[in-house]
Amino acid sequence: MKALVVGGAGYIGSHMVRMLSRAGHQVAVMDNFSTGHAEAIEGYRLYRGDLLAPADIDRALADYRPDLVMHFAARSMVAESMAEPMLYHHNNAFGVLNLLDSMRRHDVSRLMFSSTAAVYGVPIKRRIEEDHPTAPINPYGWSKLFAEHMIHDHCRAYGLRAVVLRYFNAAGADESGEIGESHVPETHLIPSILRAAAAAGAEQPRVKLFGNDYDTRDGYAVRDFIHVTDLCEAHLLAAQALSRTDLPDYQLYNLGNGQGFSVLEVLNAAQEIIGRKVETEICARRPGDPPVLVADASRARAVLGWAPKTHSLQEIVESAWRWHRAQRY
Numbered sequence: 271m272k273a274l275v276v277g278g279a280g281y282i283g284s285h286m287v288r289m290l291s292r293a294g295h296q297v298a299v300m301d302n303f304s305t306g307h308a309e310a311i312e313g314y315r316l317y318r319g320d321l322l323a324p325a326d327i328d329r330a331l332a333d334y335r336p337d338l339v340m341h342f343a344a345r346s347m348v349a350e351s352m353a354e355p356m357l358y359h360h361n362n363a364f365g366v367l368n369l370l371d372s373m374r375r376h377d378v379s380r381l382m383f384s385s386t387a388a389v390y391g392v393p394i395k396r397r398i399e400e401d402h403p404t405a406p407i408n409p410y411g412w413s414k415l416f417a418e419h420m421i422h423d424h425c426r427a428y429g430l431r432a433v434v435l436r437y438f439n440a441a442g443a444d445e446s447g448e449i450g451e452s453h454v455p456e457t458h459l460i461p462s463i464l465r466a467a468a469a470a471g472a473e474q475p476r477v478k479l480f481g482n483d484y485d486t487r488d489g490y491a492v493r494d495f496i497h498v499t500d501l502c503e504a505h506l507l508a509a510q511a512l513s514r515t516d517l518p519d520y521q522l523y524n525l526g527n528g529q530g531f532s533v534l535e536v537l538n539a540a541q542e543i544i545g546r547k548v549e550t551e552i553c554a555r556r557p558g559d560p561p562v563l564v565a566d567a568s569r570a571r572a573v574l575g576w577a578p579k580t581h582s583l584q585e586i587v588e589s590a591w592r593w594h595r596a597q598r599y
């Protein structure tokens with residue numbers, strides 16, 4: 271397989287690049303480095319370019335001629351999307367449209383797309399299946415839902431075959447310790463706690479806990495954390511599914527562990543693993559945040575044969591902590 275990983279210098283994309291390469295596939299990255307890191311993809315073939323510049327996509331597709339494009343390139347901060355929705359409409363929806371158009375013109379007919387649990391909005395069921403209604407409550411979720419619909423239309427009309435993967439909360443890091451999650455600014459829960467823990471003494475920032483008045487077991491929001499390596503393994507299986515003629519041209523799967531952990535449970539697990547207390551501050555709910563997001567990933571299990579290997583919160587946080595202690599970028 272010859273894959274072009276768009277957004278491959280980012281957190282999940284860089285793990286995908288390594289996994290593809292370890293599995294013996296050919297891989298190249300396209301990235302604009304808006305949030306990605308050159309250090310994460312050292313030694314891999316790179317097309318520096320932006321999805322908002324069609325000529326950049328054309329150049330990469332014409333030169334590399336991939337069999338498959340994996341799209342990870344997005345803005346993905348819920349709170350930022352509430353304040354600056356245009357950025358999300360542009361990058362996450364318009365960027366995908368440009369990619370689809372270029373793929374069609376270059377006869378590249380296979381696409382894998384990173385979507386999100388944010389398309390579901392506030393869930394009406396305890397565990398979310400793929401046919402749960404989609405009703406995003408933030409522009410980030412909408413931008414991904416627009417993109418999903420565009421991909422679906424291209425499958426129906428233009429012969430595209432696509433797999434859309436709706437991730438729940440990605441966490442953890444590659445076992446090598448060489449790559450991991452690093453966003454600037456960091457807004458995600460686990461890395462924010464670990465960053466605060468790693469900072470010494472008076473320099474230590476307080477971790478904000480957004481809302482302790484949710485209707486959940488301890489009042490804190492609940493999320494389904496899935497290890498980044500498990501996510502990437504699902505992509506390898508999904509690549510096989512793209513070649514199966516018994517499966518439809520457009521496939522959609524949730525990827526999560528099926529367990530929910532509250533913000534407070536994550537904090538407690540992290541403090542135990544680090545062996546240090548982290549200073550916190552209870553704040554108002556963050557705009558755009560659903561109270562609970564927990565996956566039912568039975569479809570990915572049944573059709574793709576996917577089963578996450580890392581289940582416990584402790585293992586996930588430990589894996590992230592190993593990277594944070596040695597953080598290289």
Ligand SMILES: NC(=O)c1ccc[n+]([C@@H]2O[C@H](COP(=O)([O-])OP(=O)(O)OC[C@H]3O[C@@H](n4cnc5c(N)ncnc54)[C@H](O)[C@@H]3O)[C@@H](O)[C@H]2O)c1
Nearest residue numbers: 277279280281282302303304305306320321343344384440
């Ligand atoms: N991290 C999560 O928990 C999570 C959960 C659900 C879905 N997702 C989705 O997974 C994907 C990857 O997330 P991540 O956490 O690795 O994000 P990230 O910000 O670390 O990576 C995104 C990468 O895409 C690049 N990029 C962004 N816009 C681009 C553009 N217009 N042209 C070229 N490159 C561009 C960035 O430079 C970066 O390297 C995103 O699509 C995100 O919405 C992430």
Ligand SMILES: O=c1ccn([C@@H]2O[C@H](COP(=O)(O)OP(=O)(O)O[C@H]3O[C@H](CO)[C@@H](O)[C@H](O)[C@H]3O)[C@@H](O)[C@H]2O)c(=O)[nH]1
Nearest residue numbers: 346348386387388438439457458459462478479480491556
């Ligand atoms: O400093 C922090 C950071 C986060 N949170 C809370 O922790 C939970 C998780 O937040 P975060 O780690 O920022 O992830 P989400 O906002 O749930 O979004 C992630 O998970 C979504 C899918 O569930 C993806 O779509 C997004 O791309 C990805 O960033 C939320 O309730 C936040 O309010 C805090 O309390 N304090």
